[in-house]
Amino acid sequence: PSQTPEILLIRQTRPDVAGRLAERFRLHRIEEAPDREALLDAVGPRIRALAVGAMCPVDATLFDRLPRLEIVASFGVGYDTIDVTEAARRGIVVTHTPDVLxxxxxxxxxxxxxxxxxxxxxxxxxxxxxxxxxxxxxxxxxxxxxxxxxxxxxxxxxxxxxxxxxxxxxxxxxxxxxxxxxxxxxxxxxxxxxxxxxxxxxxxxxxxxxxxxxxxxxxxxxxxxxxxxxxxxxxxxxxxxxxxxxxxxxxxxxxxxxxxxxxxxxxxxxxxxxxxxLPHVGSGSHHTRAAMGRLLTDNLFSWFDGGGPVTPVPETPWKGRR
Ligand code: 8YV
Missing domain, CATH: 3.40.50.720 (NAD(P)-binding Rossmann-like Domain)
Known part of the structure; x- marks a missing residue:
C-alpha cells in the first residue's frame, strides 16, 4: 500500500481545497466516479480521511465502507448532517470550520x-x-x-x-x-x-x-x-x-x-x-469561503503531521491517540 494518505472528497468542489490537499494526499472524488458503489469498493478500504462539503450526509452506512477512516473534515460550522455520535463510537475525529465565518x-x-x-x-x-x-x-x-x-x-x-x-x-x-x-x-x-x-x-x-x-x-x-x-x-x-x-x-x-x-x-x-x-448565502463571500477552505485543509495537514485536529467538534475530542 502507498504511504501517501488517501482522501475521499464528497461534495467538496473548491479548487483551492483540492489543490492544497493534492500537494500531500492522494485524492478521490466521489462525484466524478461513474459508479459510486464501485469507487467505494475499490478505494474505500484505503481511505483515511474524508473532506466533505456543505450539508453532506455522513453516517454509519458510509463509515462501514471506510474501515481505515480516521478523520472527517467538514466545510462549514454546522454539522447536523454528520452522525458525530457514531463517529465518536468508532474513534473517528470530526472537524468543522468555526469562528472564521x-x-x-x-x-x-x-x-x-x-x-x-x-x-x-x-x-x-x-x-x-x-x-x-x-x-x-x-x-x-x-x-x-x-x-x-x-x-x-x-x-x-x-x-x-x-x-x-x-x-x-x-x-x-x-x-x-x-x-x-x-x-x-x-x-x-x-x-x-x-x-x-x-x-x-x-x-x-x-x-x-x-x-x-x-x-x-x-x-x-x-x-x-x-x-x-x-x-x-x-x-x-x-x-x-x-x-x-x-x-x-x-x-x-x-x-x-x-x-x-x-x-x-x-x-x-x-x-x-x-x-x-436568500439561497443559503450566510458564509458566501470569497473571503470567508477561502478562510473556511484553509481551515478544513489545516485540519487534515495537522492530523497527518501528528499534531491532532485544529478544530474538532466537541463530540469527538482528540485524546492524542493515533
Ligand atoms: C455552509 C453553513 O457550510 O457553515 C455552515 O454551517 O451552513 C454554510 O457555511 C456552506 O453553505 C458551505 O458551502
Whole structure:
C-alpha cells in the first residue's frame, strides 16, 4: 500500500481545497466516479480521511465502507448532517470550520433583518417596476423600539448580538445555559423569550435537539408585529407553522437564509409579499469561503503531521491517540 494518505472528497468542489490537499494526499472524488458503489469498493478500504462539503450526509452506512477512516473534515460550522455520535463510537475525529465565518454570517443576519423590516428587496422591485413615478413606496415597520431575541448565543449568536448593540435595541436570548459574561436578558424557555420580544433571530445549531422548536406557539407569542430571521438551519423552524403564521397575520414577516428542504423552497413562502428569501448565502463571500477552505485543509495537514485536529467538534475530542 502507498504511504501517501488517501482522501475521499464528497461534495467538496473548491479548487483551492483540492489543490492544497493534492500537494500531500492522494485524492478521490466521489462525484466524478461513474459508479459510486464501485469507487467505494475499490478505494474505500484505503481511505483515511474524508473532506466533505456543505450539508453532506455522513453516517454509519458510509463509515462501514471506510474501515481505515480516521478523520472527517467538514466545510462549514454546522454539522447536523454528520452522525458525530457514531463517529465518536468508532474513534473517528470530526472537524468543522468555526469562528472564521461568524462575522460574515452575523453581517448577513443584520442585513437580512433590516431587509425584512424595511422591505429593501420589495422597494428595489418597486423602483425597477417603474412604480416610483406613481407614488412613494409604502411606509414600513422599523427596528426602532424593537425587542430582539436571539435563539442560540453561540459564536454566531454573540456576533449578531454585538452588532445589535450598535443599533440601540433591547437584546434577550435563549439557549441551553445562561452565559455569565453577557449583559443580555436570559430566558430559560424559548416560549418565554418569544413572549418577551417581537423579533426572533435563529442562530441555534440544527439537529435532533432543535428540530421544529420554533413552532406555532412560539410564533404566536411574538405577536402581530413579529419578525423571524433564520440564518441557522431550516429544521429549527416548523416551516408549515411559519407559513400559516405569515398567511394569517399571526406574525408580520420573515427573513430566511435557510430552509427545511434546501434547495427546495415552498411556493407559499415565495408567494408571500412579507418574506425575504436568500439561497443559503450566510458564509458566501470569497473571503470567508477561502478562510473556511484553509481551515478544513489545516485540519487534515495537522492530523497527518501528528499534531491532532485544529478544530474538532466537541463530540469527538482528540485524546492524542493515533
Ligand atoms: C455552509 C453553513 O457550510 O457553515 C455552515 O454551517 O451552513 C454554510 O457555511 C456552506 O453553505 C458551505 O458551502
Amino acid at each position: 461568524s462575522d460574515e454570517v452575523a453581517d448577513l443576519a443584520l442585513g437580512l433583518l433590516l431587509a425584512t423590516l424595511r422591505r429593501i428587496p420589495q422597494a428595489d422591485r418597486y423602483l425597477r417596476a417603474g412604480r416610483w413615478r406613481e407614488g412613494s413606496f409604502p411606509l414600513t415597520t422599523s427596528l426602532r423600539e424593537r425587542r430582539v431575541g436571539i435563539l442560540g448565543l453561540g459564536r454566531i449568536g454573540r456576533a449578531i448580538a454585538r452588532r445589535l448593540e450598535g443599533f440601540g435595541v433591547a437584546i434577550a436570548y435563549h439557549g441551553r445555559t445562561p452565559q455569565g459574561d453577557v449583559p443580555y436578558a436570559y430566558h430559560d424557555s424559548l416560549l418565554g423569550l418569544a413572549r418577551a420580544v417581537d423579533t426572533l433571530i435563529v442562530a441555534a445549531p440544527g439537529g435532533p435537539g432543535t428540530t421544529g422548536i420554533v413552532d406555532a406557539g412560539v410564533l404566536a407569542a411574538l405577536g402581530a408585529d413579529g419578525i423571524v430571521v433564520n440564518i441557522a438551519r431550516g429544521s429549527v423552524i416548523d416551516e408549515a407553522a411559519l407559513i400559516a403564521a405569515l398567511q394569517s397575520g399571526t406574525i408580520l414577516g420573515a427573513g430566511l437564509d435557510v430552509f427545511e428542504n434546501e434547495p427546495q423552497v415552498p411556493q407559499a413562502l415565495i408567494d408571500l409579499d412579507q418574506t425575504v428569501l
